[in-house]
Amino acid sequence: MVPVSQLSACVTPEATLDQPVEHLRACHRRIEQRLEALERGAAGLGTQPDEARAVIAKSLRFLETNGAWHTEDEEQSVFPRLLAKIAPGDREFLRQLSEQHERVEALVARLRETPLDDPRFPSAAADVARAYREHIAFEETRLLEVARVALNPAEIAEVAAEMKARRGL
Ligand SMILES: [Fe+2]
Numbered sequence: 001m002v003p004v005s006q007l008s009a010c011v012t013p014e015a016t017l018d019q020p021v022e023h024l025r026a027c028h029r030r031i032e033q034r035l036e037a038l039e040r041g042a043a044g045l046g047t048q049p050d051e052a053r054a055v056i057a058k059s060l061r062f063l064e065t066n067g068a069w070h071t072e073d074e075e076q077s078v079f080p081r082l083l084a085k086i087a088p089g090d091r092e093f094l095r096q097l098s099e100q101h102e103r104v105e106a107l108v109a110r111l112r113e114t115p116l117d118d119p120r121f122p123s124a125a126a127d128v129a130r131a132y133r134e135h136i137a138f139e140e141t142r143l144l145e146v147a148r149v150a151l152n153p154a155e156i157a158e159v160a161a162e163m164k165a166r167r168g169l
């Protein structure tokens with residue numbers, strides 16, 4: 001059993017921060033759950049506004065904390081360690097992922113700035129969900145496998161330590 005102090009919202013007992021690559025995958029599933037909740041909330045604003053607002057607030061908070069940490073894990077801890085040792089094609093893949101990170105971040109920021117009663121809110125939420133899902137699917141085509149092959153045990157331990165520090169653990 002993993003002590004509660006070692007858990008972040010993305011961590012399951014099978015994917016602790018000591019197993020960074022598995023943790024990234026587990027975090028993708030949690031992000032997808034929150035995207036689904038976000039869209040559900042956006043769709044329910046007209047009929048069940050109180051419940052919808054609470055679900056939206058919780059989902060946005062998750063994306064801005066755990067979602068942002070997850071992107072930092074990749075951009076600051078994983079990608080730099082991979083860049084030195086991967087093939088040019090994989091370096092291009094990482095560049096595309098970074099571009100997608102910026103796009104998703106901008107869409108989340110736009111959604112945060114859109115008032116809930118703005119008729120554009122549901123489509124702004126749908127844009128976040130679509131871009132995030134597409135990014136995750138694209139990332140999972142190669143990133144986890146590349147990381148597994150390229151990172152040695154010492155680097156994995158360094159990544160894990162940085163991920164914990166990022167979360168104040
Ligand atoms: Fe990513």
Ligand SMILES: [Fe+2]
Binds near residue numbers: 028074136
């Ligand atoms: Fe990711």
